[in-house]
Amino acid sequence: MLERKKKKLIYLDYAAATPLGPxxxxxxxxxxxxxxxxxxxIYELGMQAKFEIEGxxxxxxxMLSAREGEIVFTAGGTESVNLALFGxxxxxxxxxxxxxxxxxxxIEHHAVLESAKALEAEGIVLTILKTNNFGFVDPKEVxxxxxxxxxxxxxxxxxxxxxxxxxxSEISKVIRKANANRKNKILFHTDACQAAxxxxxxxxxxxxxxxTLNASKIYGPKQIGLLxxxxxxxxxxLVYGGGQERGLRSGTENTAGISGFAKALEISExxxxxxxxxxxILQGYLIKEIKKRIPxxxxxxxxxxxLPNNIxxxxxxxxxxxxxxxxxxQGFAVSTGSACASTSLDPSHVLIALGLxxxxxxxxxxxxxxxxxxxxxxxxxxxxxxxxxxELRRVEWVDEKK
Numbered sequence: 001m002l003e004r005k006k007k008k009l010i011y012l013d014y015a016a017a018t019p020l021g022p023x024x025x026x027x028x029x030x031x032x033x034x035x036x037x038x039x040x041x042i043y044e045l046g047m048q049a050k051f052e053i054e055g056x057x058x059x060x061x062x063m064l065s066a067r068e069g070e071i072v073f074t075a076g077g078t079e080s081v082n083l084a085l086f087g088x089x090x091x092x093x094x095x096x097x098x099x100x101x102x103x104x105x106x107i108e109h110h111a112v113l114e115s116a117k118a119l120e121a122e123g124i125v126l127t128i129l130k131t132n133n134f135g136f137v138d139p140k141e142v143x144x145x146x147x148x149x150x151x152x153x154x155x156x157x158x159x160x161x162x163x164x165x166x167x168x169s170e171i172s173k174v175i176r177k178a179n180a181n182r183k184n185k186i187l188f189h190t191d192a193c194q195a196a197x198x199x200x201x202x203x204x205x206x207x208x209x210x211x212t213l214n215a216s217k218i219y220g221p222k223q224i225g226l227l228x229x230x231x232x233x234x235x236x237x238l239v240y241g242g243g244q245e246r247g248l249r250s251g252t253e254n255t256a257g258i259s260g261f262a263k264a265l266e267i268s269e270x271x272x273x274x275x276x277x278x279x280x281i282l283q284g285y286l287i288k289e290i291k292k293r294i295p296x297x298x299x300x301x302x303x304x305x306x307l308p309n310n311i312x313x314x315x316x317x318x319x320x321x322x323x324x325x326x327x328x329x330q331g332f333a334v335s336t337g338s339a340c341a342s343t344s345l346d347p348s349h350v351l352i353a354l355g356l357x358x359x360x361x362x363x364x365x366x367x368x369x370x371x372x373x374x375x376x377x378x379x380x381x382x383x384x385x386x387x388x389x390x391e392l393r394r395v396e397w398v399d400e401k402k
Contacts, residue, residue, distance in 0.1 A: 010377045011333045014217075014309060014370035015160055015194060020260075021219035027263045028221065031256035039253045040242060049255045056262035063269055064211075064228060065202040072227045072245045073258055077193040077214035079238070080227040081111040083248065084189045084210045085154060087235030089119050092151040094236065097184065101125040101150040105137045106353040107164070108156050109191055113349070116154075125149065133355045134302040135164035143174045150178075152187050157195040157206075161337050161350040161366060162301030163310025165199065166190075172207025187233060193217050193225075197268035198276060198307055209233050213265075215257070219371070220264030224257035271371075279308040279369050286311055286367065286378050293386045300351055300364060309369040314351070314360045318392040323365055326388045332381055335366040 011019075020028075035052045037045035054068070061068040074080040085102070092100040104116050106128050113128075120126040127145050131137050137155055146153075153175055158165045168190055179185045189210035192201065197218045203211055210233065214225035229235065229248070241250030290297050290313055300312040315323070320336040327334055337348040347361035356364075367381075 009331050009333060010380060012367045012369065012373065012377070012381070013333050013335045014373075015366065015368035016335055017216050017222065018219045018370060019372075020221060021264060021267060023267060024220055024260045024263045028256040028260040031259045035255050039255055040244065049253075052255055053253055053258050056258045059262045060226065060265055063201065063265055065204050066228055067231060069246070070229055070231055072229055072248050073253065073261075074225045074227055074245075074249055075254070076216070076223050076225040077109075077191070077212050078111040078225075079249075080212040080214065080225045081109070081154075081189075081191055082115050083227050083235065083238050084212060085112065085115045085119060085152065086238055087248070088152045088187055088189070088210070088233075089124055090236035091234050092184075095184075097149055097151060099123060099125050099149055100152070101127065101147045103127045103129060103142065103145055103150060103153045103155075105129045105131060105155050105166075107131055107135050107159055107161075107350045108154065109160055109193070112154055112156065112191055131164075131353055135159055135162050135350070135354055136302070136305070137166050137171065139167060139170045139174045142171050143178065146175075146178050146186065150186050151184065152189060154189040154191070157190045157192040157211075158199060158307050159301070159350060160194045161348060162312045162354070163194075163307035164301050165195075165305045165307065168206050168208065176207065194307060196265065197272060198309070201269075203228055203230070215261040215264050218264045218268040221257045221260045224254055224261050226261070275371065276308045279373075282369055282373060282375060282378060283308055283311060285375065286382075289378075289382050290385070293382065294389050297389075298356075298360065300354060300356065309373075311367040311369075312364060313367075314356065314364040315389045315393075316360055316363055318363050318389060320362055320364045322392055323388060326392070327365075327381075327384070330384050330388075332384075335368070336364060337366055 035049040037049050039049040039053055057071050058068045061071050089100050102116055102124055104112055116126050129137055129141050155166055155171055157168055172188055175186050175188050187209040190208050191212045193214050196213050209230045211228040216222040237248045239250050244250050296316050298314040300314055324334055324336050347358045351361035351364055
């Protein structure tokens with residue numbers, strides 16, 4: 001077994017989850033203690049909880065350049081994605097479109113891909129678009145694949161594994177052009193969970209009809225998210241009950257979580273420009289040093305048009321999971337890909353879509369930076385990473401000879 005050294009943990013997996021921000025925690029603590037009543041109750045304490053939720057909704061809507069009625073709170077990003085995809089497709093079926101057509105990309109989060117495959121099993125037509133070797137979706141390919149029965153396009157804003165930032169506004173223009181002569185309009189959804197805190201979230205500039213966000217990527221609480229639903233868009237709900245959230249997400253509202261989400265988004269938006277610049281410098285430093293110090297290291301994803309906190313490398317000749325465990329024993333928390341698929345033995349579907357071999361995809365490690373990351377943390381990582389890669393390559397080579 002690996003001997004764990006007693007060192008301070010250096011957390012480098014912010015794309016998986018972020019710690020709860022102290023100011024967010026204070027807001028939530030106050031909510032827990034004061035506004036604990038059911039927000040659907042009509043007595044004063046219930047109305048106070050309702051006012052708190054609606055105040056958070058107004059704040060979030062303003063930050064997205066949306067209307068407050070266009071914000072639907074959910075229990076996280078996955079539920080939001082499911083509501084968007086199943087909601088649109090089932091509404092189309094209810095309107096008489098027998099085989100609705102859905103377009104997604106090959107590098108979507110599992111929440112999108114698994115939902116799409118489940119819908120395909122129900123009888124819809126599914127197109128999974130290929131990307132180039134850097135993970136970019138070509139807007140022309142979107143246009144080329146639009147059919148008469150296309151009802152929804154879902155392309156993520158920024159990839160969670162390699163950080164590729166997709167040309168969302170350009171894809172939106174393609175869809176709007178296709179809609180010019182259509183009776184049944186194509187809707188456009190983007191999973192923006194990784195984009196929050198780093199990219200522009202103005203829904204009008206992006207040109208999206210539906211957008212998914214969650215709080216756990218921006219130093220907010222887990223199990224709270226939202227779906228932006230442009231006015232005029234009709235969805236079939238997933239959860240039925242008391243009719244909360246415009247009937248699209250029944251169930252007692254998570255008042256403290258919603259307030260925490262609003263505070264986390266507010267802080268992230270205020271810090272965005274400064275934090276992006278800081279992280280880009282750290283990102284550039286780490287990429288340069290890894291390339292210099294580790295032979296044959298492969299940077300996965302683009303050098304530019306990439307989230308400023310994302311670094312993903314393959315080290316041919318090793319097993320990425322073994323490297324993760326060795327780094328963990330040294331006090332570093334990193335990832336081999338999407339945290340939501342960490343129990344899978346299959347190579348990353350994102351890296352395979354980018355054209356990597358299965359062996360190189362399995363030799364990958366994702367390092368994602370955050371507010372607490374300092375250059376000295378990366379220097380400590382660099383003091384052990386090259387040696388661990390070298391040792392694992394030696395072990396792998398010996399095993400292969402056997």
